[in-house]
Amino acid sequence: MGVTAARGFRAVGLAAGIKSSSAPDLALVVNDGPSRAAAAVFTSNRVKAAPVLWSEQVVKAGELDAVILNSGGANACTGPEGFQDTHRTAEQTAAALETSATRVAVCSTGLIGVRLPMDRLLGALPAAVAALSAEGGADAAEAIRTTDTHAKTAVVERAGYVLGGMAKGAGMLAPGLATMLCVLTTDAQVPQAELDAALRTATARTFDRVDSDGCMSTNDTVILMASGATGVEPDAREFAAAVEELCADLARQLIADAEGASKEIEIEVVGAATEADGLEVARSIARNNLLKCAFYGEDPNWGRVLAAVGTTGAKFEPDQLSVAINGVWVCRNGGVGEDRELCDLSDRHIHLVVDLSAGGESVTVWTNDLTKDYVHENSAYSS
């Protein structure tokens, strides 16, 4: 159900003809209230797509009536004309919903540097609005897919209220934030400031700790909307935890479906002096192509782990670094530890632990292996 698992929301997904494949490519999520509180986070890439520039502005007022999303084109690096396309999309969506364009966020995903076929996109809007439904979450999630092998939705239930979400993303997954398009909904009654704080904390700990290929998108957007349809006013901490649970679920789904991946790699850095140190080390490891190739080959090549750690500025002494791969401490105190032949890397999940022996902080980052299929998917056609 995804975004329509929460009451007060309708959604739709259909094929507008933006993709040449005739696959679904247009989604709309509408908040019927009574609350229209909304918060959002966007890519930190300085080259931002037109829909990001637009949505950053409109969400500042703290309320949204709807989000219109398309796959089949990122509308990034398309100049003033591309921004006009986004503006017209918001205006015509707003007109069909009898609201104002400044209450409509826009998200796009697909190839950079190509204008959207606006006649098709706008032409499909009346049918989209007519088909909006409280059961439309699954169709909406389907319509935002690009190289995703399946749609991603999640639901978290709490006493008296529900959170739902959908996300797309399989490549260009790197922190900054948020590495994909994602719409989250809840039927709880939550003040905008609380929505905003919960979303920022949750995304920093989930989507921002997924690093598939080190590449940051120009279009990343995560939007959280509250309808208040249940009238339930949750405890702020409980609500924040629920948002984080929802984001963590979707983040794991993204990394599990990362382009060409055959392994999901959980990088746990322990003994860090600070959280920032732990993150720097974990990300350096997550971006080491050589290590990612080794894991693809089921080779417990811990030397590549230490080489990656050594490029960071984190606090550690080289002769106090230890590394465990799937529970086997193959490196102890900077040198050879247990027999690497003991490592069993046949499972899809690989658990890497790096002990910096420099403090009490721990950080986990998720990545995946680097495979021939990744190269194929990103070289065989433009995406």
Place this chain on the structure above:
Amino acid sequence: MGVTAARGFRAVGLAAGIKSSSAPDLALVVNDGPSRAAAAVFTSNRVKAAPVLWSEQVVKAGELDAVILNSGGANACTGPEGFQDTHRTAEQTAAALETSATRVAVCSTGLIGVRLPMDRLLGALPAAVAALSAEGGADAAEAIRTTDTHAKTAVVERAGYVLGGMAKGAGMLAPGLATMLCVLTTDAQVPQAELDAALRTATARTFDRVDSDGCMSTNDTVILMASGATGVEPDAREFAAAVEELCADLARQLIADAEGASKEIEIEVVGAATEADGLEVARSIARNNLLKCAFYGEDPNWGRVLAAVGTTGAKFEPDQLSVAINGVWVCRNGGVGEDRELCDLSDRHIHLVVDLSAGGESVTVWTNDLTKDYVHENSAYSS
């Protein structure tokens, strides 16, 4: 000829049995003087192999009689025992050459985290010393190969003196410095301080601007030795330029032989406000896996270039970025430029120009594409 192109040097390369393949794996380069001036630069990785820790110490005195190098094992992350192995290697080499261990640098390359078979390495030393020859440069270059498909040597001639060099490296090529083992020689008479300055400047502009896969080795070493055998005392600027020419030649050979590469990509950043800005942008592009896959597929995917530029802190405005691929300005002022179909990417060499429109500085970094063969080479066996 490589290192023995310069007079006053003898070298040798042979199979000591360190590699299981019986390929050559031990090299020795000896400076017969009269000068023994030497300078060196090493990896900036904080996890340093035992031979790097050793050689950093001995080169501080500014003179070296010899460099002993092995492939077949990096002797990195091998603890105090690994350092003892390096120490014994220097001692026994020195004994055979009737000098002191503190005048012998040691270089190793191969798998991290494995002790060297010291009996074989030391057992081969007498034969190596006996076979030293003024024609041994080619054999020495052969003996330091790992995944290199061929040996790399270079020679630069100036009025009255010569510089020669050899290098190995095909993976873990990233700045910091120097991304491989490299021994450079000259028969000019050059003060140590001048050698040191010339080497640091040259490596910063050559080896440090080669970035194959963003991965930094634990063993990188570049050593420059001057025999003074010609008695020629060159002009300092002319000599520095000659060292840079030699390094540039070897650096290009490294990137041309990078693991699995099918394209050599010259990334030229122009219009940068500072050299540091240009370097940051060029390196961000060089490390973008998605772009490197696109070039493998001969796809002029300039959107991935802008996405990489956008992750940097360099001075630029997104709507003033322009990108040319093989002479076609596919992106102008942040938007669509000339038709991308005009790009011909069939040649092995790809020339990418990114204009930041923010100043007058230019920087060039070399990288290569990301291919299925790269993944294969780095996953199919431990290296």
